[in-house]
Amino acid sequence: MPATRSALSYDVFTAPEKPFRAPPSKVGDPPAWDPTTSTLIFGDRDAVLVDPLMTVAEATALAQWVALHDRNLTTIYITHGHGDHYLGLPVVLERFPDAQVAAAPGTVQHMQQQDNFPPENSIRALFLDQVAGDVPLPEPLESREIPLEGSVIRVIETGHTDTVDTTSLHAPDLGLIVSGDVAYNHCHMYVGDTTADGRAEWIAALDQLAALNPDSVVCGHKDPTQGNPPSVLAESRGYLEYYGQLREAALSDEELFDALVDRYPDWVSRQQFLILGVG
Ligand SMILES: [Zn+2]
Structure with a gap:
C-alpha cells in the first residue's frame, strides 16, 4: 500500500554568527562566521533535516x-561539502541514530577531499576544539528524490556555486526551496575565491532555482531577522553581478568594503566577501 500522503510543513533553525580564530580583519567586521541555517521538513510522523550545522554547541x-518537533527523523541531507553545513553530523546522529545520512555523489566526494585538507587551512583550525572528531560519510543518493510521507523532495544539482558540486532541495508540495549556499539572505556572500566564469555558473544556478517558481526559499546563510521570501534569488544574483563589476575595477579591500556596504547597508557578515580559501 502506498504511504498516506500528508500535508508537509517546514521550520528553520538559525545558528547565530560566531567568531573564529584569525588575525583581526583590516577592514570589515571582526572575523566571524555568518549565521547558518538548518531546515526541518516534516509531515504528520516523519521528518527530513537539511544540513546539521558545524560546532558541537550549535549541533x-x-x-x-x-x-x-516530535517526529521520526528519517533522513539527514547534506547540501554541499562545506564543513559549516555538515561537521555537526555526529552530534545530531547521536540523538537520532536511526536517521539515514544522504547527499548527492558530488557532495560525498567533496567531503572526502575535505578530510585531506591541510589542517592549518581547515575549518577545524578556525574553530579549534569546537567541532566533533569523526564525521561519517553519507550514502551517495542513487535517485534524486527523498521520500517523505507520500510526497517527494527533489535534489536539484546546481553545479559550481560557492563551491563545487552544490545542491539545493525542492519540496514541490510546499513550494519550498532549501538552497544551501546557492542563495544568501541579507548576508554578504562568500565570493572572495570566485572567478568571472564561476560567478556566471553561480548565476545560472540561481536562474535554475528561480525557474521552479518557489513560494519560499531558505538560504544556507541568512540574517535571522529575515523571512524566507523567493526574492532572495534575485537579490543574490544582483550581488554577484555587482561584485563582479567591482572585481573588474580592481579595487583595494577598503574600496571593495565601502562599495558593498554602501550598496547593502543592512546585510550582515560584512567581512564574508574578503575571506579566502576556507573549505
Ligand atoms: Zn556555508
Missing part, C-alpha cells in the same frame, strides 16, 4: 530543537 541545540 546540540539543533538536535534538541529537532526533538521538540
Whole structure:
C-alpha cells in the first residue's frame, strides 16, 4: 500500500554568527562566521533535516530543537561539502541514530577531499576544539528524490556555486526551496575565491532555482531577522553581478568594503566577501 500522503510543513533553525580564530580583519567586521541555517521538513510522523550545522554547541541545540518537533527523523541531507553545513553530523546522529545520512555523489566526494585538507587551512583550525572528531560519510543518493510521507523532495544539482558540486532541495508540495549556499539572505556572500566564469555558473544556478517558481526559499546563510521570501534569488544574483563589476575595477579591500556596504547597508557578515580559501 502506498504511504498516506500528508500535508508537509517546514521550520528553520538559525545558528547565530560566531567568531573564529584569525588575525583581526583590516577592514570589515571582526572575523566571524555568518549565521547558518538548518531546515526541518516534516509531515504528520516523519521528518527530513537539511544540513546539521558545524560546532558541537550549535549541533546540540539543533538536535534538541529537532526533538521538540516530535517526529521520526528519517533522513539527514547534506547540501554541499562545506564543513559549516555538515561537521555537526555526529552530534545530531547521536540523538537520532536511526536517521539515514544522504547527499548527492558530488557532495560525498567533496567531503572526502575535505578530510585531506591541510589542517592549518581547515575549518577545524578556525574553530579549534569546537567541532566533533569523526564525521561519517553519507550514502551517495542513487535517485534524486527523498521520500517523505507520500510526497517527494527533489535534489536539484546546481553545479559550481560557492563551491563545487552544490545542491539545493525542492519540496514541490510546499513550494519550498532549501538552497544551501546557492542563495544568501541579507548576508554578504562568500565570493572572495570566485572567478568571472564561476560567478556566471553561480548565476545560472540561481536562474535554475528561480525557474521552479518557489513560494519560499531558505538560504544556507541568512540574517535571522529575515523571512524566507523567493526574492532572495534575485537579490543574490544582483550581488554577484555587482561584485563582479567591482572585481573588474580592481579595487583595494577598503574600496571593495565601502562599495558593498554602501550598496547593502543592512546585510550582515560584512567581512564574508574578503575571506579566502576556507573549505
Ligand atoms: Zn556555508
